[in-house]
Amino acid sequence: MRLNDNRMDALNMPEWLLTDENYSPPNDRDTFVNKSILSFLSILARIKTQDSSETGKYGISAIFKVAFTFMLILLLSLSRSFVFVMIINVYLIVILSLMKAEDIVKILKVSLVMSLFTFILLLPAAFWGNSSSTILITGKVFATITVVNILSRTTKWTSITGALKKFFVPDLFILVLDITIKYIVMLGDFALSMLYALKLRSVGKNKSKYTALSGIGGTLFIKSKEMAEDMYIAMECRGFTGEYHVYNNFKFTIADFGYIMINVGIIVLFVYFGRI
């Protein structure tokens, strides 16, 4: 479109703004922005999905889940029984099979990759005749990573931090954890929007890609500092004096009882296989 000169003068617009831009973008290697966007999206999606995870899908309290997950990790690391480690692995796979297909794939992906990595690291030991330890340690790694991922996928992080209260973790420490999770999401959303803006305005060959990225980093830092100051002032206004009380309306259910029984069974198995 091209307006006549009188019209242009009346609108007080520069000429270049009133003509069609005949522009063909050059090729540029800037996949880094797309990759950064994708990684931010996956982290944010992971946190947001986690936030909607059903804490009480099987009615088990987060307190017991956290306690027995730590216990299981401890027993796995102490055990020298191949049978015990395999039983735990089977138990965890049974739990996995009750979860959503998407979660199963994601958990197994991490567990299998880490187990494979451990196995490769231990291969020299296997060649020197210590194959049983190689399999045992690989099995322990698989079980440990699977159990932590099951906890993370089936329990809201706020419930996990809330459960820490029962283990005498100071309230202020729980507050810091809660705020950290909250601000990862908020600053992540902000960073994602900045990356979108960078992408939309990168219409050609950008000779200073890393300057733009450092600009985003700098703005994020200022933003986080501002948010921290705002929150500090807001908390003071709400009467915060340095004490933070975590309230937990814990109720013992039949599912908790069943879960405790299973874990007592695991302890019995650990002792039994430890003795033979």
Add this chain to the structure above:
Amino acid sequence: MIEIKDVSFSYSGVNALNNINLSIEDGEAVALMGANGSGKSTLLKLINGIISPDRGVYKFNNEEITAKELKDPIFAKRLHQKIGFVFQNSDTQLFCADVYDEIAFGPRQMGISESDVEQRVNDCLNLLNIQDFKHRQPYHLSGGEKRKVAIASVLVLNPEVLVLDEPMNGLDPRTQRWLVEFLVKLNQAGKTLIISTHSLELVPELSSRAILFGENHTIAADMPTEKLLDDVDLLKRVNLVDEYYHSHAGKDHKHFHDHSF
């Protein structure tokens, strides 16, 4: 110019756009209205090629915009030059050391000479009346100044379409008034405008056509702005206004205000 047919989009299974159909002609000014979370911002992201439809067809200048096409950097860059996006939060759009560099960021990549870049930047500084901030850091400007810099940084690319996500948010009445007049001028100069807004009193001045989103993420109405604003029942139905909102269609003016206090 823009054609959207049966488009749906969801974020991780949560519906954001549901069977959207609309077309926007070259040089039109269109206002997108709707309650929070009704899908306006998602539609703007789709128009800008930040996301692509799960279902349906989106065409810009008779070219279909798909996820596959957007993976081609040259295609994506051409689209981004033709459609400029002004974000709701100006802070997210500004990442350069000073206002001049911020505005020059886009044109410097377009292969035009530095003197032409300077010309364009100075023109934009004058148009938006921000010459005095030329060497200031964008982050230390006020909300209204940041919004002007963000608009300048997009306008300098000379896009055919200017998409603005709630541009009046957080601005004082005087800056809002200035921005309305500026956008009207841009539209008169031939730029296509797509504006999402909650400022009911300013919509009739910004555009003659309004698209109203329902809470089910569909288009509840697509009609002349005046007619839409008269249909208070419809506005109530989509939860955009409450029972206290009404208009005085007087001789000289028409506005919406709240009698609940």
